[in-house]
């Protein structure tokens with residue numbers, strides 16, 4: 384060891400330790416601080432960001448963000464900063480402090496929810512008001528909100544206090560634009576095994592009470608948790624949007640749903656508040672959407688895997704919960720696989736996922752369901768029931784969910800293979816993902832004793848794999 388003098392400071396220098404320290408400094412996670420003050424009338428927001436280290440790039444996720452930015456400055460130098468669409472122009476040396484204001488009122492008017500919301504609350508996606516540096520896997524932003532009186536904020540980020548004023552934002556994939564609510568609206572916490580879901584219901588023009596919907600949200604989440612004993616994301620959010628009978632499928636109690644991965648995972652469900660809550664339990668859409676959380680976000684080309692696994696599981700979970708009969712579940716799967724086989728027969732699943740959805744929808748929705756069924760049956764057979772798709776996805780959750788990035792299909796299937804005694808997933812991917820056909824599950828359905836007679840599914844109790852078939856939909860006890 385020797386001592387050197389740098390800038391009149393004595394520094395003990397030990398080569399390996401010094402290199403280690405430099406490496407740590409270069410890779411140490413960044414923790415940025417945001418103080419976000421929302422005006423009493425929700426017309427604007429003032430943000431002060433203190434960066435952990437100088438940042439040379441600050442952007443917003445939406446291309447429209449620039450039009451709502453009222454002003455911005457480097458708060459250390461007072462130098463004004465300008466934006467080009469969704470990126471701030473910053474000095475080459477970077478900045479450590481950023482102050483900016485956003486026209487929330489205009490941004491709220493341009494949001495898709497604007498027409499259904501009442502005056503007590505606004506919805507504005509963080510994609511148009513959150514200007515931030517790119518976050519590495521371990522970087523975080525701690526954001527503290529300052530809102531007047533009893534006003535609240537609902538965000539997809541991880542809450543850090545009971546009052547809902549402090550949040551942690553980490554790296555995440557972006558599958559859409561998350562919604563943030565500001566103002567007075569109803570929200571509740573729903574405990575399910577492995578998770579506390581935050582459920583919000585914005586205030587709309589007519590009064591809707593959140594309370595009656597909570598047991599249904601809880602039961603739906605619990606049916607997903609039944610796969611391996613816990614819900615896949617401990618911090619998931621559920622946003623209920625009461626649209627009456629204006630949804631895509633106006634006869635349904637839940638007419639449309641989607642999962643938004645953007646700073647966290649939010650399940651958005653359009654509900655017809657005029658239908659009795661008892662109608663909600665047997666709906667396919669919410670179970671499908673919740674099931675998406677069993678997998679990480681997948682690249683667009685492999686969305687046939689995420690859609691297919693959700694199609695398979697929505698039927699399995701509703702049968703396990705007793706909301707549909709076992710025969711109903713297999714009928715839906717049988718017919719879905721047939722529709723998938725007839726859809727875009729000249730295309731591979733990967734090609735179908737790249738093509739316009741109107742031409743390939745059934746191929747995209749059912750190719751992955753065929754693979755899920757094939758893998759589930761093979762796992763149960765080769766392990767004597769010890770392994771299943773449920774147990775493998777449980778191990779995936781334990782290692783990797785929720786995930787900070789978007790996965791490729793082969794990456795996912797290789798990871799799943801790490802959890803089983805006799806790997807099979809990557810082989811299924813290689814066989815079917817780029818093959819111009821549909822994964823043919825008909826021989827397997829026959830072995831399972833599932834056939835269609837005069838349009839109705841028949842389940843053969845004497846089939847070779849009848850016990851495997853019945854184990855897939857057997858009721859699961861979920862401790863709540």
Ligand SMILES: [Zn+2]
Nearest residue numbers: 671675690693
């Ligand atoms: Zn889906």
